[in-house]
Amino acid sequence: MVAAGTASEHEGVQVREFSVPPIVTVGDSANLTDPVWDNAEVAPDDVQFVRPGGTATGGGQTWADVTCRQFRDEVVAAARGLVAAGVQPGDRVGLMSRTRYEWTLLDYAIWTAGAVTVPIYETSSAEQAAWILADSGAVACVVESNAHATLVAGVRDRLPELRQVWQIDLGGVDDLVRAGATVDAAEVERRRAAVGADDLATIIYTSGTTGRPKGCELTHRNMYADIANAVPVLPNLFRPGASTLLFLPLAHAFARLIQIGVVHARATMRHCSDTRDLVAELQDFRPTFVLSVPRVFEKVYNGAKQKAEAEGKGRIFARAERVAIAYSEALETSGGPGLALRAQHALFDKLVYRKLRAAMGGRCRDAISGGAPLGARLGHFFRGIGVSICEGYGLTETSPAAAANLPDATRIGSVGRPLPGVTIRIDDDGEILIAGDLVFRGYWRNEEATAEVLTPDGWFRSGDLGTLDDDGFLTITGRKKEIIVTAGGKNVAPAVLEDQVRAHPLVSQCLVVGDRQPFIAALVTLDEEALPRWLASVGLPEDTPVEKLHEHEGLRAEIQGAIDVANQAVSKAEAIKVFRILPRDFTEATGELTPSLKVKRQVVHKSYAAEIADIYRG
Numbered sequence: 001m002v003a004a005g006t007a008s009e010h011e012g013v014q015v016r017e018f019s020v021p022p023i024v025t026v027g028d029s030a031n032l033t034d035p036v037w038d039n040a041e042v043a044p045d046d047v048q049f050v051r052p053g054g055t056a057t058g059g060g061q062t063w064a065d066v067t068c069r070q071f072r073d074e075v076v077a078a079a080r081g082l083v084a085a086g087v088q089p090g091d092r093v094g095l096m097s098r099t100r101y102e103w104t105l106l107d108y109a110i111w112t113a114g115a116v117t118v119p120i121y122e123t124s125s126a127e128q129a130a131w132i133l134a135d136s137g138a139v140a141c142v143v144e145s146n147a148h149a150t151l152v153a154g155v156r157d158r159l160p161e162l163r164q165v166w167q168i169d170l171g172g173v174d175d176l177v178r179a180g181a182t183v184d185a186a187e188v189e190r191r192r193a194a195v196g197a198d199d200l201a202t203i204i205y206t207s208g209t210t211g212r213p214k215g216c217e218l219t220h221r222n223m224y225a226d227i228a229n230a231v232p233v234l235p236n237l238f239r240p241g242a243s244t245l246l247f248l249p250l251a252h253a254f255a256r257l258i259q260i261g262v263v264h265a266r267a268t269m270r271h272c273s274d275t276r277d278l279v280a281e282l283q284d285f286r287p288t289f290v291l292s293v294p295r296v297f298e299k300v301y302n303g304a305k306q307k308a309e310a311e312g313k314g315r316i317f318a319r320a321e322r323v324a325i326a327y328s329e330a331l332e333t334s335g336g337p338g339l340a341l342r343a344q345h346a347l348f349d350k351l352v353y354r355k356l357r358a359a360m361g362g363r364c365r366d367a368i369s370g371g372a373p374l375g376a377r378l379g380h381f382f383r384g385i386g387v388s389i390c391e392g393y394g395l396t397e398t399s400p401a402a403a404a405n406l407p408d409a410t411r412i413g414s415v416g417r418p419l420p421g422v423t424i425r426i427d428d429d430g431e432i433l434i435a436g437d438l439v440f441r442g443y444w445r446n447e448e449a450t451a452e453v454l455t456p457d458g459w460f461r462s463g464d465l466g467t468l469d470d471d472g473f474l475t476i477t478g479r480k481k482e483i484i485v486t487a488g489g490k491n492v493a494p495a496v497l498e499d500q501v502r503a504h505p506l507v508s509q510c511l512v513v514g515d516r517q518p519f520i521a522a523l524v525t526l527d528e529e530a531l532p533r534w535l536a537s538v539g540l541p542e543d544t545p546v547e548k549l550h551e552h553e554g555l556r557a558e559i560q561g562a563i564d565v566a567n568q569a570v571s572k573a574e575a576i577k578v579f580r581i582l583p584r585d586f587t588e589a590t591g592e593l594t595p596s597l598k599v600k601r602q603v604v605h606k607s608y609a610a611e612i613a614d615i616y617r618g
Contacts (some may be wrong), residue, residue, distance in 0.1 A: 018472035022421030024228040026437065031195040031220040033111050035264045036072050043266060044069035046240060050270040050285070051101035066101070068266065071108075078109035079191070080183040081176025085164050087140055089114030089191060092203065094133050094141035094162075095251075096120040096148050098273040102168050103250045104259055106142055109176075111220075114191040117202045118215075119251035121595040122148065123588055128213070130155035132205050133162060136215060136444065140164040142172060197221035203444050204253050204396050215444030216396045218253075225437035226399040227261045229420040233406050234390065236366050237289045238265035245287045245361075247272035252596050253400040254370050258291045279359065286361035293371040295597055297378055297389065299529070302505035304356055306533050320352040324384025325377065328412065345384070353385040360387065368392065370401075371596050373476060375499050376413035383412065391415055393474060397453065397460055399438040403474050414473040424474060430465040431480055465493065482601065484515045490573045492520055497576055500566030505530050506558055508585045511604050512576065513612050519577040521615045523608060524559055525585040534558070546583050555581070580611050 039048065048071045053064030066074070087093060093110045095117055097103050110117045118136045120129050122144060129151055133141060139161055143149050149167050156162065166172030201220045205213035231238040238261050246269055248255040262269040272281045282290075308317035327345045330337040337345065357364065367382070367389045374391045382389050392404035393415035403424065405416035418424045422436040439460045442450035453461045465478045478493030485491055494512035501510035501522065508527040514520040532542035538554050549555050559579060567575040586592035592603050605612065 016468045017423060017425040018418055018468050018474075019423035020418045020420050020472070022225070022229055022437070023232050024225070024421075026197050026221050026224045026228065028197050030197050030224060031111065031192070031199070032201055032224055032260060033075070033108060033192055033195070035260075035266075036068075036075060036108055037192075039068035039263070039266050040072035042068075043240070046266055047268050048263065048266065049101055049104070050268065063270070071105075074105055075108045075112055076185060076188055077177045077180060078105060078173060079112035079188045080180025080185065081178075082109060082113040082115065082140070082180070083183045083187060083191065084179040085140060085176070087113055087115050089194065090200070091115045091140070092118045092136045092138040094118045094120055094129075094136070094138040096122055096124070096129065096141065096152075097144035097168055097250075098122045099246055099248065099250050099255065100144070100168075100271045100273050102144075102173055103271070104269075105173065107250070107256075107259070108263075111195065111201060112188060112192045114195050114199075116200050119202070119204055119256070121249055121251045123249075123595055126151045126155050130158050131212060132215075133159050135205075136203050137161050140166075142166045142168065144168045195220065197224065202256075204251075204256075206396050214446055214449055216253075217441050217444050218396075218399055219441060222399045222438055222440055223257070223260060225421055226401055226419070227257060227264050229422075230257075230401055230404070231261060231265050233420060234404070236407050237368065237390070238262070238267055240266045242267040242289060243269065243285070243287045244289050244291065245270050245272050245278075245281055245285050246291060247275055247278055247281075248291060248293065249595060252371075253396040254394075254596075255291065257399070257401055258368070282359070282361040282364070284361075286363045288363050289366040289368070290360065290364055291368045291370075293597060294369055294374045294378065295372070297367070297369060297374065297382065298502065299527075300356070300359065301378060301381060302527070302530055304359075306505055306530060308352075309537070310533060317352060320348040321381060323348050324353065325380040326384075328380035328384040331383070332411070349386070356385050357387060366390065368404075370394070372598065373495060373499050375503060377503060379412040393476060395460075395462060395464075397440045398434050398436075398462075399440065402434050402436075402438065411469075411471075411473045414469075414475045416474065417472040418474070424468065425459065426466060426468055427461075429480075430467075430477070432462040432464045432466045432474070432476075433459040434462060435459050484512065484520070486514055486520065486573070487516055487518045488573065492570075492574045496569055497522070497566045497574070500569055501559075501562045501576075503565075504558070504562035506534055506555075507562055509599060511599055511601065513605070513615070517616050520574060521578040521580070521612075522563065522576045523582055523604065523611065524579050525582045528585055546581065550581055578615050580615060582608065582611070 046068050047065045048068045049066040050063050051066055053062040093115050095106055107117050118138055120132050143152055152165055197220050199220055200217055201223055202218050203215040205215050246258060250256055270285050272278055305317055308314055323344045327337050327341055367387055369389050369391045379389055390405050392401050394400035394402040402422050403416045403418050409417055425433040427433055435458055463480050464476055465480055466474050466476045468474055478495045482494055483491055484494060497512050498510045501507055506526055507524055509525040511523045526546055535542050535544050563576050563579055586599060592600055
């Protein structure tokens with residue numbers, strides 16, 4: 001990969017900028033369905049997807065391969081059904097379902113028919129779904145379950161443009177295929193060929209930590225340019241023969257990128273609809289790479305650590321952890337790991353690391369992490385045990401991947417360099433600006449919001465703060481809107497502290513507070529899976545409610561230890577002085593988390609206003 005780093009003048013202020021030339025340029029007539037047709041011609045019998053195939057004798061799930069040719073034919077059949085239903089080029093079609101094969105099939109069918117996919121999280125409320133369907137002007141919607149169908153039916157009177165609803169669980173895809181049997185296949189091909197790179201592919205509504213969700217307009221060029229330039233620099237992930245188990249919601253741009261990457265690279269994907277089945281499905285499918293958010297990696301690490309401690313092997317695990325981190329850190333030095341470190345690493349690979357890899361199926365040597373900061377400790381730990389996590393960065397508005405650590409260019413603790421075709425600039429106030437074909441064209445029917453984030457010369461204002469080093473590696477330091485200014489005028493980026501506190505096995509969430517207050521404090525929630533083990537270890541009933549533990553000296557000492565570690569990363573003025581353990585965890589159901597598990601700060605501030613006030617009353 002050729003990279004060019006440049007410093008330039010911008011509005012009279014010296015800023016740092018790093019640009020990587022594109023490897024692939026998307027032609028004006030290209031669209032996201034092209035790889036499906038190419039794969040069917042070039043490698044018709046290669047396995048593109050693995051989907052549920054029925055129930056085996058004894059009640060287990062069986063699985064069936066979907067070849068490249070079969071996938072194309074199924075996409076055409078579903079697209080013919082959409083045409084038969086009156087869906088026109090440019091029409092918006094809602095898609096509300098868990099992550100499953102039909103989600104991907106329908107996404108490509110909607111594009112093939114010349115229409116626009118509007119994803120809705122399957123956990124969305126009636127109010128959220130109604131807003132998305134009404135704002136987008138969706139003429140049709142595919143839902144998964146009876147609950148989804150009931151939800152949409154309950155708001156149907158607010159959706160005058162919605163004409164058709166299909167339900168996957170009631171054979172909605174089969175209904176589409178039957179209805180489309182009368183449509184000439186040539187009409188579908190004509191529709192598909194008429195879709196150009198600059199046509200709208202999808203409107204993804206940002207889950208948003210504040211206000212109503214905004215619809216990000218992503219064109220075929222946006223998403224195609226992003227993945228076509230990412231695949232060549234991630235050959236260990238995206239290649240024929242590679243496989244992944246996708247369990248994140250496809251309504252999220254991050255998971256969607258993996259979907260189109262698998263098709264683009266002719267890799268193989270299986271969908272996991274229920275994360276409660278994740279461990280069993282990982283061990284059954286044995287993927288070569290996975291996509292996740294940091295919270296899942298934290299749970300894998302914390303679960304292994306607690307299991308070792310419960311079995312009296314806590315010291316062995318602690319030593320294995322130190323060796324894994326040291327080994328990974330040594331990989332970034334010119335000499336690499338020394339002989340003694342390599343010997344220790346080989347020993348712990350037999351004792352510990354191999355078991356951890358087995359929990360992920362045994363073949364998984366690569367992972368992608370995004371959506372939130374991973375943290376250097378976890379990054380080094382996983383690379384040390386033999387699973388390299390490619391941490392990247394981007395937003396829905398950037399299709400979404402703008403930067404990533406690559407196999408031959410990794411700096412753990414950073415989110416990597418700009419991907420090919422991307423330029424990243426750090427503005428004079430520290431804000432990250434992004435340019436390239438991956439930048440969206442604006443917010444749907446919201447010119448005011450678009451003007452706030454897109455500059456006249458095409459830069460996207462991310463709202464994130466960061467730094468670029470001389471080699472082009474980007475480090476995220478916080479969000480502009482989340483910066484806390486204490487009463488003493490000190491600017492504090494909460495993410496630095498929160499990430500460190502969340503690293504403790506007992507901690508689920510941490511929210512730093514202190515805007516216009518004399519000191520920094522934190523609200524902490526406990527991990528409901530980790531707590532029972534800890535309670536048993538201190539001789540308390542495993543069902544002891546958190547309300548009875550607020551002043552438990554042992555628990556407070558555990559959390560204080562996490563706070564102390566976090567405080568080492570900041571100055572004394574930025575350090576957490578006081579913390580409160582909340583009675584329950586933040587959840588999406590209570591409105592405190594977005595579907596992508598980001599904390600809605602304003603909601604938490606409102607819900608726990610009394611606790612925050614009590615912190616500063618003294």
